[in-house]
Amino acid sequence: MSVLQTLQSLFTLAFVVTSMLGMGLSLTVSQIVAPLRNARLVALSLAVNFVVVPAVAFGLSRVIPLDQDVQIGLLLIGTAAGAPFLPKLAQIAKADIAFAVGLMTILMLVTIVYLPLVLPLLLPGIEVSALEIALSLIVTMLVPLVVGLLIKARYEGIAQAMQPAMAQISTISLVLLLVLMLALNFRNVIALFGTGAIIATLLFIVIAVLAGYVLGGPRTSTKQVLALGTGQRNLSAAFIIATSNFAGQPNVLVYVAAAGLVGMVVLFPTAGEFGKRAKVIPGTDQPAASGQA
Template sequence: MRAVLATVADLAVLVFAVTSMLSVGLAHSARQILGPLRDVGALARALVANFVLVPVFALGVLWLWRLDRPLAAGLILVALSAGAPFLITLTEVARSDVALSATLLVLLLPATVVYAPVVVPRVLPEADVSVGALALPLFLTMLLPLAAGLLVNSRWPAPARRWGPPARRVSTLALVVVVLATTLANVSTIIALFVEGAILPALLVIAGAFGLGYLLGGRDRNARTVLGLGTSQRNIAAATVMATQGFADHDTVVMVIVTSLAGFALLFPVAMVLRRREPVPVGRPG
């Protein structure tokens, strides 16, 4: 039964990633998505937050809170992996700028592909991470659907408007399936890690990542919200690829999964709190 649930969760993650990125492309123009990339200062803050401050913060948490090596490796992999399609849903929940969240993904996904295979073996010498194994699934499930949606929106705007809402509904349903199937497939492990206290370092890293991103987001409320959520929602798909590829101990993968569930538990309430604030115009062109 556990194997069936794990397979369902894997398929749901694939459907969620493709449909969420496709829906963003169908609903926004290339100018809205790519325009903010001209802001060099904002790009630098996003890169520093995700690839310098969050990994350093995670290492600090692990220095204070000792975990077994396989579990610590899983948490480090999460800290080194940025850019996740769940950011789109979190941004929608927070009623913030979805186009800006897609911009952040366009920045963070390729950066993770380049950064993680170089840094992971230096931080975790026992790891063996391939650039190709990491890059291909991220490209096919996230960047390619976004590009397809942008193309349809630019060439055939009327069908794009019709197809966008169904794609969003499918992505929402897939997200529910991901959370339920992943939780049920790993319930005994989750309980064990709760008892051992291993869940607390994961929550600390996620909370700290949100604070770092939010503080570096600048004066604009949308930018603060998107960078806070985007920095705290780590790329679990990339971390899972590296954990299964480069580590023999299954506990490393388990820690990645548990950290993803901790992220769901923490970040959706945070997005709801942010949602209660007065909404501001979103989706502005760059």
């Protein structure tokens, strides 16, 4: 089992790093920043991820009878935003990838500051290391993105040659990661049935997706990105906190892993359905700008 867990960590790292590097190789700084100039959209994105979704997690943890470890896990994923899977989900959905990368970046940065402030209020007695969370997210997500952007800016030919390889490695790593997560956590997920945990997780994800879609602005492509980005939580940050603060309560980590698996099972097909309905500009992979909700 330890070998499988090591492989899961390696495939997760490979997926996150190659995804971020690939996105950097295919975009420019101006493309990422442009969607974030919409102050209203950014404000709504922050509000839904750091006010609405944590409130939903807190409410579900009180309304649905749950074990204490599951309550803790639900609050962890409810407060951690900025998932590395978002650009891949946006790509599958044929949505606004530049907005997805920009949104992921800003959510990740806010999460680093937000978690140490909010979690002690929701979970009295917990201590959250902002530095530990920041280092993990910066090294695995921000650094590869910046490296890709620099290569794209200075050596566009090399970037064009590298990008397909990064995309392939990212996709293969994701498939292997999903298989391993299922193998490692299948029994844990089955064990959660009948406890209310699966129902709470599904309700949480569905409400988060709907809230993101409703607040995602007038364009369908940004609605889809915010829906997917709000539904997919930052499991990296949740894992760090669960490991460092709840080592004596292993079911917290089990729940976070199970919730991550449930989220993938729900969100990747959702992204695929968005992609089937998407209208793209002929000859490109970019969504049409005129889509309305």
